Amino acid sequence: xxxxxxxxxxxxxxxxxxxxxxxxxxxxxxxxxxxxxxxxxxxxxxxxxxxxxxxxxxxxxxxxxxxxxxxxxxxxxxxxxxxxxxxxxxxxxxxxxxxxxxxxxxxxx
Amino acid sequence: xxxxxxxxxxxxxxxxxxxxxxxxxxxxxxxxxxxxxxxxxxxxxxxxxxxxxxxxxxxxxxxxxxxxxxxxxxxxxxxxxxxxxxxxxxxxxxxxxxxxxxxxxxxxxxxxx
Numbered sequence: 001x002x003x004x005x006x007x008x009x010x011x012x013x014x015x016x017x018x019x020x021x022x023x024x025x026x027x028x029x030x031x032x033x034x035x036x037x038x039x040x041x042x043x044x045x046x047x048x049x050x051x052x053x054x055x056x057x058x059x060x061x062x063x064x065x066x067x068x069x070x071x072x073x074x075x076x077x078x079x080x081x082x083x084x085x086x087x088x089x090x091x092x093x094x095x096x097x098x099x100x101x102x103x104x105x106x107x108x109x
Numbered sequence: 110x111x112x113x114x115x116x117x118x119x120x121x122x123x124x125x126x127x128x129x130x131x132x133x134x135x136x137x138x139x140x141x142x143x144x145x146x147x148x149x150x151x152x153x154x155x156x157x158x159x160x161x162x163x164x165x166x167x168x169x170x171x172x173x174x175x176x177x178x179x180x181x182x183x184x185x186x187x188x189x190x191x192x193x194x195x196x197x198x199x200x201x202x203x204x205x206x207x208x209x210x211x212x213x214x215x216x217x218x219x220x221x222x
Contacts, residue, residue, distance in 0.1 A: 034210050042215075042216075044152070096157060097142070097211050098154065099153075
């Protein structure tokens with residue numbers, strides 16, 4: 001099992017703040033990276049994908065990738081209570097998807 | 110609706126029984142997967158399968174066997190169920206390219222008593 005590590009949390013932020021989620025991976029050959037959100041009792045849903053170094057923004061979400069440091073992060077701006085969920089980092093290596101252990105985020109109203 | 114669908118949603122059974130979980134996708138994907146999610150939310154890949162190749166995670170007991178009648182279906186058969194098999198099992202699919210994300214089914218919560 002390829003290693004994907006996430007800050008385990010739980011992470012609590014006040015409503016309107018920026019939530020920062022981090023992920024590192026062990027395989028330098030990994031080519032694509034994804035962030036999934038999973039609400040309790042539900043299946044993971046894709047919120048961001050990133051393939052090249054730098055930042056990628058989609059609404060309130062920004063994914064950042066640094067392949068040299070083997071690091072990928074997710075920033076959630078203007079956090080809302082509806083953002084409270086577990087966030088899973090996924091790394092695609094050789095058409096196999098490996099997941100981190102997830103970071104539980106709670107946004108406090 | 111286009112989706113990955115799996116059945117049943119809940120499965121409660123006794124130790125030693127054999128059970129199957131079915132999965133179907135109508136997204137036109139060529140690769141399907143089974144994942145196991147434990148109580149700590151860790152998603153562990155069990156199998157991936159496309160129309161040419163089955164890749165088995167070597168840590169998966171051989172009591173678990175995937176069966177694919179066609180590229181839109183990947184079922185999971187489990188023999189001699191054990192207490193430790195209790196988990197949520199997710200089916201997923203994607204295109205066989207590095208940039209294609211996974212699309213998940215709604216999960217099957219398996220409870221072995």
